[in-house]
Amino acid sequence: MDTTVETADRSIGAILVDDGRLTLKNAERIIRLQKTENLRFGEAGIKLGLLSDGDIQFALAKQYDYPYLVGRNGEVSETLIAAYNPFSKRVEALRAMRSQLMLRKFTGESRTKALAVVSPARGEGRSFVAANLAIVFSQLGERTLLIDADMRNPSQHELFRLDGRNGLSSILAGRSDRTAVERVPGFVDLSVLAAGPIPPNPQELLGRPVFADLLKELDSEYDVILIDTPSVADFADAHLVSARAGAAVAIARKHFTRIEQVRRHTEIMNRAGVKVVGTVLNEF
Numbered sequence: 001m002d003t004t005v006e007t008a009d010r011s012i013g014a015i016l017v018d019d020g021r022l023t024l025k026n027a028e029r030i031i032r033l034q035k036t037e038n039l040r041f042g043e044a045g046i047k048l049g050l051l052s053d054g055d056i057q058f059a060l061a062k063q064y065d066y067p068y069l070v071g072r073n074g075e076v077s078e079t080l081i082a083a084y085n086p087f088s089k090r091v092e093a094l095r096a097m098r099s100q101l102m103l104r105k106f107t108g109e110s111r112t113k114a115l116a117v118v119s120p121a122r123g124e125g126r127s128f129v130a131a132n133l134a135i136v137f138s139q140l141g142e143r144t145l146l147i148d149a150d151m152r153n154p155s156q157h158e159l160f161r162l163d164g165r166n167g168l169s170s171i172l173a174g175r176s177d178r179t180a181v182e183r184v185p186g187f188v189d190l191s192v193l194a195a196g197p198i199p200p201n202p203q204e205l206l207g208r209p210v211f212a213d214l215l216k217e218l219d220s221e222y223d224v225i226l227i228d229t230p231s232v233a234d235f236a237d238a239h240l241v242s243a244r245a246g247a248a249v250a251i252a253r254k255h256f257t258r259i260e261q262v263r264r265h266t267e268i269m270n271r272a273g274v275k276v277v278g279t280v281l282n283e284f
C-alpha cells in the first residue's frame with residue numbers, strides 16, 4: 001500500500017472531524033472500508049454516503065492551504081472554476097499557466113505587473129482565462145488585480161457578481177475614482193476593476209493619459225495585474241491596452257481561432273514594443 005497516500009488521506013479525515021463535518025465513529029467506518037476495499041479515504045466516504053464531494057474539496061483545500069469558496073451558493077459565477085473546483089484538470093492547467101507566467105514575466109529584473117489577455121475573436125475564452133488566472137494568482141498569495149478593459153462586451157462584473165455601476169470607464173471619464181476597484185470577498189487578495197457603464201468611445205478613453213497614470217499607480221499596489229480586453233480583430237482597444245501594459249498573453253481557441261490571425265497580431269504587438277509572453281491554447 002502507498003503509505004504517502006494513507007498519510008494524506010488520514011489527515012483529510014482529521015480535517016473533517018476537526019471541522020465537525022464527520023464524527024469520529026463515521027471516520028472509523030470509512031477507514032475500515034478504505035482498508036478492505038483499498039480505496040482512498042474520500043472515495044470510501046462517498047461510497048458510504050458519509051461524505052460529499054464538497055466535504056472532500058473542503059478538506060483538500062485546507063490540506064493544501066488553498067482558499068476557495070465552499071459550495072455553489074451563487075457568490076460568484078460557476079464559470080469561475082478556480083474558485084469552486086480548485087483540483088480539477090482545467091484548473092490544474094491554469095496553475096501550470098500561472099507557473100509559466102511567473103517564470104517568464106512576474107519574476108526577475110524586468111518584472112512588471114500588468115499583462116493584457118488578448119485574442120482575435122469573440123468567444124475564445126479571454127474573459128474565462130483572465131478571471132480564473134486571476135484567482136489562481138491570488139491563491140498563491142499574490143496581490144492580484146483584474147481589470148475589465150473590455151468596454152464593448154464587459155463580463156467580469158457578472159462573473160464576480162459586482163454591480164458594475166462604477167468601473168474603468170467611469171475612472172477614465174473622470175466620473176469615479178479608485179474606489180471603483182473592488183476587493184472580492186472570499187478570496188485571499190483579489191480585487192476587480194469592472195468595465196463600468198459601456199461608453200460610446202472606449203478607444204478614445206483608453207488612449208487618454210489617465211489610463212497610463214492609473215496603471216502606473218496600481219503597479220505599486222499589486223503584484224499581478226491582469227487585463228481583459230475586447231477581440232483584437234474587431235477593435236483597436238486591445239492593442240492600446242497591451243501597449244500600456246507592456247505585455248500580453250494571447251489566447252487561441254482550439255479548432256476555432258485562426259492561427260494566422262494570432263501570428264499577425266503578435267507581430268503588430270511586438271513591433272509596438274509589447275512583449276507577447278506566450279500563446280495559450282484554450283480547449284473547451
Ligand SMILES: Nc1ncnc2c1ncn2[C@@H]1O[C@H](COP(=O)(O)OP(=O)(O)O)[C@@H](O)[C@H]1O
Pocket residue numbers: 079090119121122123124125126127128129155282283284
Ligand atoms: N477553458 C474553458 N473551459 C470551459 N469553458 C470555457 C473555457 N474557455 C471559455 N469558456 C466559456 O466559453 C464562453 C466564451 O468565453 P469568454 O471567456 O466569454 O470569451 P471571450 O472573452 O474571449 O469572448 C464562456 O461561456 C466561457 O465560460
Ligand SMILES: [Mg+2]
Pocket residue numbers: 126127128150153155228229
Ligand atoms: Mg470577454
